Amino acid sequence: xxxxxxxxxxxxxxxxxxxxxxxxxxxxxxxxxxxxxxxxxxxxxxxxxxxxxxxxxxxxxxxxxxxxxxxxxxxxxxxxxxxxxxxxxxxxxxxxxxxxxxxxxxxxxxxxxxxxxxxxxxxxxxxxxxxxxxxxxxxxxxxxxxxxxxxxxxxxxxxxxxxxxxxxxxxxxxxxxxxxxxxxxxxxxxxxxxxxxxxxxxxxxxxxxxxxxxxxxxxxxxxxxxxxxxxxxxxxxxxxxxxxxxxxxxxxxxxxxxxxxxxxxxxxxxxxxxxxxxxxxxxxxxxxxxxxxxxxxxxxxxxxxxxxxxxxxxxxxxxxxxxxxxxxxx
Numbered sequence: 001x002x003x004x005x006x007x008x009x010x011x012x013x014x015x016x017x018x019x020x021x022x023x024x025x026x027x028x029x030x031x032x033x034x035x036x037x038x039x040x041x042x043x044x045x046x047x048x049x050x051x052x053x054x055x056x057x058x059x060x061x062x063x064x065x066x067x068x069x070x071x072x073x074x075x076x077x078x079x080x081x082x083x084x085x086x087x088x089x090x091x092x093x094x095x096x097x098x099x100x101x102x103x104x105x106x107x108x109x110x111x112x113x114x115x116x117x118x119x120x121x122x123x124x125x126x127x128x129x130x131x132x133x134x135x136x137x138x139x140x141x142x143x144x145x146x147x148x149x150x151x152x153x154x155x156x157x158x159x160x161x162x163x164x165x166x167x168x169x170x171x172x173x174x175x176x177x178x179x180x181x182x183x184x185x186x187x188x189x190x191x192x193x194x195x196x197x198x199x200x201x202x203x204x205x206x207x208x209x210x211x212x213x214x215x216x217x218x219x220x221x222x223x224x225x226x227x228x229x230x231x232x233x234x235x236x237x238x239x240x241x242x243x244x245x246x247x248x249x250x251x252x253x254x255x256x257x258x259x260x261x262x263x264x265x266x267x268x269x270x271x272x273x274x275x276x277x278x279x280x281x282x283x284x285x286x287x288x289x290x291x292x293x294x295x296x297x298x299x300x301x302x303x304x305x306x307x308x309x310x311x312x313x314x315x316x317x318x319x320x321x322x323x324x325x326x327x328x329x330x
Contacts, residue, residue: 013070013188016063023059024144028151030056067136105288105317115200117215122199122314135187139180146177190308195220197300197312205317209281216300217272220265225303229258231277236293253283285320
């Protein structure tokens with residue numbers, strides 16, 4: 001069933017891409033036969049022209065929307081959507097107010113998604129589908145221009161005014177277009193095969209000196225050569241050098257929480273592992289100002305072959321220690 005899901009994802013993307021390019025071709029032919037005097041113009045005017053025009057627009061819009069939604073779903077999981085639907089009413093946001101810790105970032109955005117096993121599911125800062133989105137944009141836009149150029153060349157020969165320069169351009173552009181489509185399908189297959197990385201934690205925000213339960217899940221079908229989970233604290237400085245704005249990031253703490261090798265991941269059974277996160281007692285809390293900041297994050301890195309390696313970053317907030325309550329002697 002899971003293998004069929006992966007094949008269905010790739011097949012759906014290929015079908016929508018074909019439908020998009022077919023819509024572009026219909027639009028180009030319809031406009032060409034309306035404005036260029038050629039022999040075959042039975043639909044150049046009247047209701048037929050508008051029907052073909054509407055059909056082409058509908059094909060382009062529907063297929064383009066489907067492709068965008070499909071790419072946006074890459075890296076998401078159905079368990080997350082089900083958990084949100086079931087526990088939306090039970091969601092409780094915790095954390096101090098901005099008045100108490102004005103320089104500490106708030107955690108509302110990090111605690112708005114309930115987890116399946118632990119209390120919160122942390123959002124990732126890296127979008128898994130950005131490589132697929134870039135490949136899809138290149139393939140579809142390039143081939144759309146290629147189809148329009150093809151229609152222009154055909155109509156020029158039909159009207160006995162051949163454009164041989166454009167005809168010569170068709171051959172190298174066709175080779176690039178075929179390569180772009182194959183690259184898009186390859187990126188989609190590999191990214192869908194890697195799957196989403198999920199990280200859940202039992203409490204948030206975190207505090208120095210305390211230990212928390214965490215849970216990581218990796219979806220997909222591959223053999224990971226290595227998988228590492230790290231807790232990283234880095235300082236960020238923003239300054240101007242001449243007219244340039246520069247950002248300097250320096251790691252302060254880098255603690256390995258998990259370091260595994262030869263990890264098999266199957267489509268029918270995701271890999272999952274529980275671990276603990278301990279914040280050093282003397283560590284600096286999260287901090288943000290116009291020119292300086294201290295960021296904490298949990299990073300999950302995976303090395304796979306032949307699938308692409310991945311690195312997902314999950315930001316967390318570390319608040320200052322709560323001082324012990326003062327007792328007035330009597």
